[in-house]
Amino acid sequence: ENCRYCGAVNVVLQSLKTNDRTSGECHLTSNFDGNIVHFDLSVTAQPFDIKEKKFIMVFFSDISNQKRQELLEKAFLHDLINVLTSLAGSVELFPIKGLDSTQKQFFKQIKRATHILVEEFRAQRDLIAAENNELVINSKKINSIEIIKTTIEMVKYQTIAVDREIKIDMDSISVMIETDSSLINRILLNLVKNALEASVPDEIVQIGCYLSDESIVFWVKNPNVITKAVKSQIFQRSFSTKGVGRGIGTYSVKLFTEKYLGGKVDFQSTKEKGTIFYVHLPIIKK
Numbered sequence: 001e002n003c004r005y006c007g008a009v010n011v012v013l014q015s016l017k018t019n020d021r022t023s024g025e026c027h028l029t030s031n032f033d034g035n036i037v038h039f040d041l042s043v044t045a046q047p048f049d050i051k052e053k054k055f056i057m058v059f060f061s062d063i064s065n066q067k068r069q070e071l072l073e074k075a076f077l078h079d080l081i082n083v084l085t086s087l088a089g090s091v092e093l094f095p096i097k098g099l100d101s102t103q104k105q106f107f108k109q110i111k112r113a114t115h116i117l118v119e120e121f122r123a124q125r126d127l128i129a130a131e132n133n134e135l136v137i138n139s140k141k142i143n144s145i146e147i148i149k150t151t152i153e154m155v156k157y158q159t160i161a162v163d164r165e166i167k168i169d170m171d172s173i174s175v176m177i178e179t180d181s182s183l184i185n186r187i188l189l190n191l192v193k194n195a196l197e198a199s200v201p202d203e204i205v206q207i208g209c210y211l212s213d214e215s216i217v218f219w220v221k222n223p224n225v226i227t228k229a230v231k232s233q234i235f236q237r238s239f240s241t242k243g244v245g246r247g248i249g250t251y252s253v254k255l256f257t258e259k260y261l262g263g264k265v266d267f268q269s270t271k272e273k274g275t276i277f278y279v280h281l282p283i284i285k286k
Contacts, residue, residue: 008043008058015045015056025063040067070132081121088114112157119154123186127252130260137260142181144209144216145174150181151188151207160193163201169208177216177283183256184281188218190249191277195222198275211283215263218279226269234267253279 007026015022021044028039042061047054091111096104129135145168152166188207195205199222206221226234237251257263262282269275 008041008060011043012045012056012058015047016054019047021046026060038064040064070128078125081118081125084114084118084121088118109157116154116158119186122182123252126183126186127255130252130255135260137180137183139178139180141176141178143174143176144218145172147181147184147188148172148207148209148218151185151192154185154189155192155196158193160196164196164199165202165204166192166196167204167206169206171210172208173210173216175211175216175283177281179261179281183261184218184279187253187256187261187279188220190253191220191279194249195220195275195277198222198224212280214283215280216283218281219276221274221276223274225271226267226275231269235265250277253277257281 007024011022011024011026014024023042023044026041026043028041030037030039040063042063044059044061045056046059047056049055088111091114094107096107099107126135148168152168155161156166192205192207199205203223207219209216209218211217234250235254254265257265257279264280265278266280267275267277
């Protein structure tokens with residue numbers, strides 16, 4: 001009876017129906033020496049003909065570890081984000097009346113750190129969802145300059161911004177666009193962080209935007225130059241000049257922009273101009 005609902009059976013039937021390669025997943029429970037063992041399997045069915053007789057090859061691959069990791073990641077991030085969001089809400093409601101100036105300054109730092117933590121874990125959650133083709137986009141109309149200002153607010157009090165200046169280009173265009181504001185802020189935040197980390201104290205990181213045909217182009221600039229070796233790998237996952245465990249920033253910028261926002265990312269790096277990253281997005285003109 002249960003076989004009619006089996007993922008493997010449904011993959012085979014769909015492959016026979018369409019006469020084409022079909023893939024899916026199957027979940028099995030087995031009993032090994034009295035121990036119940038659960039398997040998550042990837043199933044692929046490929047039909048073929050030999051002497052006018054139809055056959056089908058079925059391939060199984062054990063993805064139990066992958067599925068278990070995905071489940072743990074989602075559960076962990078979901079619970080942690082809930083806790084941190086609750087903490088951020090409590091911090092907002094904390095009474096500051098009666099605190100002296102030093103205590104108020106420390107309290108402001110706690111508020112900023114809490115919000116940064118929440119955003120960092122949300123970013124990791126969205127990256128996992130994006131890689132699994134599960135990210136949901138929430139588009140709305142928002143002003144281009146507000147996007148830039150929000151990005152700067154998110155980073156200017158972080159350690160990487162110490163002794164560095166972030167400037168908005170005076171020629172930046174103010175226009176309404178329709179996009180996922182959270183995602184574009186995250187994209188620009190990653191680029192600004194990278195620019196700050198590539199800079200030395202007292203250097204200036206610039207950010208701005210301009211119109212180009214039917215697109216708006218956001219850009220982030222720092223005065224330093226990327227080597228040829230780094231240029232060729234800069235959008236690769238896990239590639240980083242900052243050590244092991246890094247390398248998600250520019251990779252996620254390209255993934256979010258090109259796969260989910262319908263845009264394009266590119267960059268130039270020269271001694272004359274420094275390094276500039278460009279994020280091209282569709283625009284809705286008013």
